[in-house]
Amino acid sequence: MEPLSAFLLFMQTIMIPGLVYGSQLALGALGITLIYSILRFATFAHSESMAFAAASSVLTIQFFSFVGLPPLAALLIGLPIVFSITIGMLLGINFFIFRYYQRSRSVAVIFTVVSVGVMFITNSLVRFLVGPREQTLISRADKALYWPSGDGEWLKLSVRNIKKLFDLNEAFTLTLPQLATLVVAIIAVISLFYFLNNTRSGKAMRAFSDNEDLAQLSGINPQRVIQITWIVAGALTVLAGVLYGMDKGFKPFTYILLLLPLFAAAVVGGIGNPIGAIVGGFVIAFAELVITYNYKKMFNYLLPEAWEFSGNVQIMMTENKFAVTFAVLVLVLIVRPTGIFKGKVL
């Protein structure tokens, strides 16, 4: 029995990936939930906006690398540009497409169908811009973190090195995209809540979400609130898209597969409720991981030798993780239609 190895394996293969994937989903779901509570429709184009942000990141990295900057520096320097063009695109879509339906006071389902159209257009645009091939935002070598070792050398923070250093059977470590995701997600969420609770624009957003007519009577300009919402949601979209791309690599079609988990996260947490979106992100991420994980190795560390498993110990195959997401979504909608935290009913 080796409980320490089992624990390290659990950290490396479930806890850290779950927290990282959950943070990425939370950032995306926050955007969906903000747009839902202000513009009052569920936007299907959200995952493609994330793809657009990641694609623009790929392009800016290529450009700045071409100029001669190292890839990581290129990514950081390109980020303000990525923010500007993604938010600019979202504001443009709002101005040229959604505003027409706001003026004609269309019902939510029309907005949603329009957003499906926007999704396809954005998807095509992304493929047109960066091509259908797989792209890397940062290379494998750049993903590693380094640690000062005793003799003044920088030690690569890898599972193998830590195993050797501490003489362990298992070890866990962090990569740069994972660390960046966790840190950025925490900062982004704190800033978002500060914005919503303490600034004039943030309070106007909450008031508009609570009671649109009374907000207008109080002198809050609806178009202004909608623009601010796209800007805030756009910033979250960029963070979610770029962090996911850094972590998992960029393919134009991977983001559309994120749409289901993103929606599930927003709805499970309670759509329209920002805290719900965050909790929902982690619920979905861990549900996918815990149910599709192969526990053979972990159990064998914990069980006496005589009881060891020789076959796989897995509830569902990893390829079926979307079934898990879907099951969680359906379950929550049956048991508690407003989500874990009280959101609006879709």
Place this chain on the structure above:
Amino acid sequence: MSYFLEGSNMSGGYGLGEDILHDCSIGVDKGEIAVIVGPNGAGKSTAMKAVFGMLNLRAGSVTLDNNELGKLSPQDRVKRGMGFVPQTQNVFPGMTVRENLEMGAFLRRDNIEPTIDQVYELFPAVADKRNQLAGELSGGQRQQVAVGRALMTQPTVLMLDEPTAGVSPIVMDELFDRIIEVAKTGIAILMVEQNARQALEISDRGYVLVQGRNAYTDTGENLLADKEVRAAFLGG
């Protein structure tokens, strides 16, 4: 002479629908309470909404301090000093009482703290709940928050659409006391009420509407004493 806020000979309805108001006139002066009463469907709320610019008038006019308001939107009328408390959904349920008041003063760029203190003074119950969500308050407290929110723009006219709808008689008396206090600060108050008798008791002027027309107009006291009005609208 004309009133501080006056809607005169108003005719009109919602959208392109038929007229609900027919040659209806309503007015109120600063520091006064005017109340619109009448049977269901008499166009009481419609008359008030007409004054607030929420429907198209085909005839007649609305003036505030002798200025013609014409086709000004409700939002612009708020900027001119008119406060409006809708009958339902008149607070932001997901925001604290204090934030509700802040939102009422959204257009103001000056220091709103003195006005918030005034509202707290006027409605001690509101002051006690300042950090609670408005959606968690009782009906009467919520109405007080709603009136407080409307007062945050420092209006010269306050319009209340059935402020006592759905609250208990004790709370109703309390609310009317508060409304009298507000009127004493020099604000003109125009309100629509179902509880006709109690409302007329506190009002300086009463308008009894029937099918969108002025049926009786007099001081609250005289209307209460009028035999016909009592028999027809106040249950004897």
